[in-house]
Amino acid sequence: MWRNSAFNIFWFGQICSTFGDAFASIALPLLVLEATGSVAQMGLVTAIFSAGVVLTGIFAGVIVDRSEQRRLLLACDILRMLCYLLIPFTWWLVGPRLVVLYLVTALVSCLGMLFRVGYMALVPRMVGSAYIAEANGRLEASYAFMSIVGTFLAGLVVSKFGAPGAIVIDALTFGLSALSLFFVRLRAARPIQQEEIEPSLWLRFLAGWRFLWQQPTLRSITILLTLLSTLMAAVTDIFIFHIKHDLGQNDTTVGLVFALATIGAILAGLTMPFLRKRLGFATCWIGGNILNSLSLLLMGLAINLSWLVLIGICFMFTSTLASICSVSLRQEITPGPLLGRVTSAFWTIHYALAPLGAISTTWISERIGVPLAGVILGSLCLLISLSALLTPLRRY
Numbered sequence: 445m446w447r448n449s450a451f452n453i454f455w456f457g458q459i460c461s462t463f464g465d466a467f468a469s470i471a472l473p474l475l476v477l478e479a480t481g482s483v484a485q486m487g488l489v490t491a492i493f494s495a496g497v498v499l500t501g502i503f504a505g506v507i508v509d510r511s512e513q514r515r516l517l518l519a520c521d522i523l524r525m526l527c528y529l530l531i532p533f534t535w536w537l538v539g540p541r542l543v544v545l546y547l548v549t550a551l552v553s554c555l556g557m558l559f560r561v562g563y564m565a566l567v568p569r570m571v572g573s574a575y576i577a578e579a580n581g582r583l584e585a586s587y588a589f590m591s592i593v594g595t596f597l598a599g600l601v602v603s604k605f606g607a608p609g610a611i612v613i614d615a616l617t618f619g620l621s622a623l624s625l626f627f628v629r630l631r632a633a634r635p636i637q638q639e640e641i642e643p644s645l646w647l648r649f650l651a652g653w654r655f656l657w658q659q660p661t662l663r664s665i666t667i668l669l670t671l672l673s674t675l676m677a678a679v680t681d682i683f684i685f686h687i688k689h690d691l692g693q694n695d696t697t698v699g700l701v702f703a704l705a706t707i708g709a710i711l712a713g714l715t716m717p718f719l720r721k722r723l724g725f726a727t728c729w730i731g732g733n734i735l736n737s738l739s740l741l742l743m744g745l746a747i748n749l750s751w752l753v754l755i756g757i758c759f760m761f762t763s764t765l766a767s768i769c770s771v772s773l774r775q776e777i778t779p780g781p782l783l784g785r786v787t788s789a790f791w792t793i794h795y796a797l798a799p800l801g802a803i804s805t806t807w808i809s810e811r812i813g814v815p816l817a818g819v820i821l822g823s824l825c826l827l828i829s830l831s832a833l834l835t836p837l838r839r840y
Contacts, residue, residue: 457621462587465594465614467601469680471611472607475540475608475611484803487806490798492799493550495799500558501557501789504561505789508565508785516562521625522622524618529611529615532609532612567583567775570628596702599700668832668837669770669794672825673795675821675824675825681802685814689814690814691749704757705757713768730838732763733832738826
């Protein structure tokens with residue numbers, strides 16, 4: 445893996461991009477909160493992002509499986525850089541404009557979904573099937589580490605220069621990611637056999653959905669994760685609102701809490717290959733989601749920052765562990781020529797109800813308060829996670 449130049453160059457570019465994403469994850473909700481003071485409006489932005497992901501997911505797989513993936517990802521990075529630069533320029537020149545934020549969010553979500561599907565198809569080509577879990581673990585661990593640095597610095601940048609300045613940094617990191625992709629050289633993809641070519645665009649589109657549904661394990665994961673993602677769609681918004689509103693902390697503290705919580709994701713990325721080999725997929729995935737649900741339940745009840753950080757670390761560890769397991773399994777099971785369409789179908793279904801979830805959970809949190817909303821959401825997620833014991837996943 446360390447001698448794989450294509451993967452290492454790609455890895456560097458994605459580390460830079462993740463560093464910038466950490467700035468956006470803090471700056472965008474704070475922009476909305478600054479302009480409106482409403483957690484429900486924060487949920488609306490999250491809902492727009494999720495809707496863009498769902499709509500793009502319908503056709504993203506067909507595009508990825510029929511295009512030169514490296515160039516496609518490079519184009520997505522360049523366009524995302526330009527979109528994000530539009531936010532600070534508008535804010536500085538004419539003042540807060542939520543319509544610009546909504547528009548950019550929609551465009552970036554579409555490009556991000558296309559990038560994500562291409563990314564999932566690209567990693568196996570770079571590392572081979574034997575190293576997929578290790579590659580995903582290293583990517584997630586490094587992403588988490590850069591998120592620690594990024595979220596902490598984001599809080600400082602926002603407090604000193606405002607949220608638009610943090611968005612500029614995010615935009616520039618997409619440029620670095622695009623530059624890295626320019627230098628990546630890939631092994632040739634396996635030629636697509638004639639019998640693998642669907643006779644029509646519609647059948648090519650349905651191939652990913654059909655494969656996903658016919659695999660009992662992938663079908664169970666998809667259904668359960670769709671329910672969980674609907675309930676957790678606005679966790680970041682609710683978490684930030686809890687720190688700012690309920691605990692009365694400033695922007696710097698928001699960044700610090702998120703940075704410390706990301707330690708859990710680093711630990712998950714580093715230990716996932718060992719844990720999966722030792723404990724098995726079912727224990728890691730089902731157990732991870734159960735503990736993740738309990739963390740969400742306790743998160744809203746935390747009345748001081750120390751407990752909030754510890755709960756956040758547990759939340760990030762368990763969510764990252766479960767995520768890497770499901771991604772790696774999907775890449776291992778799915779044939780290469782179908783991977784883009786299967787990934788696209790999975791993310792489309794996964795985010796299908798997320799817009800509704802983001803709007804409803806933030807609206808409820810604003811009405812009844814984050815502590816009670818967290819208990820309700822965590823309890824529902826716990827029931828869904830426990831139901832995995834009744835599916836074929838328990839035997840995998």
